[in-house]
Amino acid sequence: MREWVGGGAEPHMRSAEGRGVLRLRMRGGDLKGRCRSAVGMLLWRRCCACAVMRGPLRAIPIMAAAITGSGTGPKRARTEPVLRIGTHDGTFHCDEALACYLLRLLPRYRDAEVVRTRDPQRLAQCDVVVDVGGEYDPERHRYDHHQRSFTQSMRSLQPSKPWTTKLSSAGLVYCHFGSQILAGLLGQPEDSPVVTALYDKLYENFVEEIDAIDNGIAQTDGEPRYALTTNLSSRVGHLNPRWNDPDQDTEAGFKRAMELVGSEFMDRLDYYHRAWLPARVLVEDAIRRRFEVDASGVMLELPQGGCPWKEHLFSLEKELELHNPLLLVLFPDRSGQWRLQSVPVGPRSFESRLPLPEPWRGVRDEALSQLTGIPGCVFVHSSGFIGGNRTREGALEMARRTLALQGGGAQSG
Incomplete structure (x- = not known):
């Protein structure tokens, strides 16, 4: 001993x-x-x-x-x-x-x-x-x-x-x-x-x-x-x-x-x-302001990237009793460009609720802008879970186009 x-x-x-x-x-x-x-x-x-x-x-x-x-x-x-x-x-x-x-x-x-x-x-x-x-x-x-x-x-x-x-x-x-x-x-x-x-x-x-x-x-x-x-x-x-x-x-x-x-x-x-813990405050605020981002109410905009939002989003969906699931999250990255990311089906899942359209996946830069008709496109990941644009307006348009092409519905409150 x-x-x-x-x-x-x-x-x-x-x-x-x-x-x-x-x-x-x-x-x-x-x-x-x-x-x-x-x-x-x-x-x-x-x-x-x-x-x-x-x-x-x-x-x-x-x-x-x-x-x-x-x-x-x-x-x-x-x-x-x-x-x-x-x-x-x-x-x-x-x-x-x-x-x-x-x-x-x-x-x-x-x-x-x-x-x-x-x-x-x-x-x-x-x-x-x-x-x-x-x-x-x-x-x-x-x-x-x-x-x-x-x-x-x-x-x-x-x-x-x-x-x-x-x-x-x-x-x-x-x-x-x-x-x-x-x-x-x-x-x-x-x-x-x-x-x-x-x-x-x-x-x-x-x-x-x-x-x-x-x-x-x-x-x-x-x-x-x-x-x-x-x-x-x-x-x-x-x-x-x-x-x-x-x-x-x-x-x-x-x-x-x-x-x-x-x-x-x-x-x-x-x-x-x-x-x-502070990220919860930002996510809750984004959920309450979601209709200011888009009339569908299924998109969130966070003030900065890197915020650990996923677990808070799922818990707040239940606590706030949202009628329809949130689908897409927009946020700026460190370089000042913008990202749009699909919400996964669960906090630890790699499967997305609404992946970006399949024809966009793996395409970059000008080729992607020509394909989508949206200026400033940077990339869409090969799995479709995330994409990027040089501007907020471009990222928001990519999100709206994704919602239209992939069949997402509008949320009512």
């Missing part, structure tokens, strides 16, 4: 001088100017947008020594016993690496030692145990999922949630502590719309995949068409010693695994908080 205290300094954090804390390094520009006009529109505008516009995630008061295991500043005198997070030794996986990382984001466990062992006596001395021990007992902070009797999912533990994937140790920790962790990082109440939205988003798009892979749940029925070998779980797995390495010690690799999953978790939270 080995004990490991802390982990390497996360690449997404930097030490705040003289204070021994770590502060998140944020990416991207300030969204306040772009979203200010939308503040006040529904609950999201009153709560979510305002929270996002405050700027970077709040500083996390984690002592540098607790992360690195050494620390360069003066040591803080310990006034309380050191808490211990127990997990198994030997070959490690993504789920327990993330579970340990998440626990150490909680104030209670921020200085905790990570004890890697399968010795029941050693595990009994730990304050919280994940992915080992053969029991799930949240009152005693035991979070294993390998026992035959374990069948818990996010939905079984929180009936308001839709996800039925069997939980791993990562999902168990996230289920019980995720809202508290996010509230602390964001400086928001646990029941705020911001925390609720990001809690769901991070589970569905980050933690659930780890749960499924660790429990051996296939993503699709039948034989996959190609291999996925660069996901986070695979990359963590490759940090284990190779079978023929002379040194089979796993301690350094587990430390790197915690750093890797922690970096990706925080980076994903940063993106969802600073980019994905």
Whole structure:
């Protein structure tokens, strides 16, 4: 049995001088100017947008020594016993690496030692145990999922949630502590719309995949068409010693695994908080203004490209009870030209609701303008899901022509 205290300094954090804390390094520009006009529109505008516009995630008061295991500043005198997070030794996986990382984001466990062992006596001395021990007992902070009797999912533990994937140790920790962790990082109440939205988003798009892979749940029925070998779980797995390495010690690799999953978790939270969440405001505003773009009401115009609009569009279609589906989205690209993109049939689908006309596909520039009779055409993708024009008016005319040629109908409200 080995004990490991802390982990390497996360690449997404930097030490705040003289204070021994770590502060998140944020990416991207300030969204306040772009979203200010939308503040006040529904609950999201009153709560979510305002929270996002405050700027970077709040500083996390984690002592540098607790992360690195050494620390360069003066040591803080310990006034309380050191808490211990127990997990198994030997070959490690993504789920327990993330579970340990998440626990150490909680104030209670921020200085905790990570004890890697399968010795029941050693595990009994730990304050919280994940992915080992053969029991799930949240009152005693035991979070294993390998026992035959374990069948818990996010939905079984929180009936308001839709996800039925069997939980791993990562999902168990996230289920019980995720809202508290996010509230602390964001400086928001646990029941705020911001925390609720990001809690769901991070589970569905980050933690659930780890749960499924660790429990051996296939993503699709039948034989996959190609291999996925660069996901986070695979990359963590490759940090284990190779079978023929002379040194089979796993301690350094587990430390790197915690750093890797922690970096990706925080980076994903940063993106969802600073980019994905504000995009909802823009998409909702575009939906409400859709008849100003075209009388059909099936086209949206976004003020800029790169906005993650798809998932918001599908959820807002349901929430706003639109009678007919939205079909096309227009937006400027970074060069100042315009794009028109077909709405897919689902958030993760490659199939389009209304692809651009087949004769246009794969044709470019002047040849495309002559074919369509629309000046300024740049391209239409070979699959028909997106096209481009030099001007807004040209892109809008391509969208209208697509609607006429492909048989789209008008929306009535």
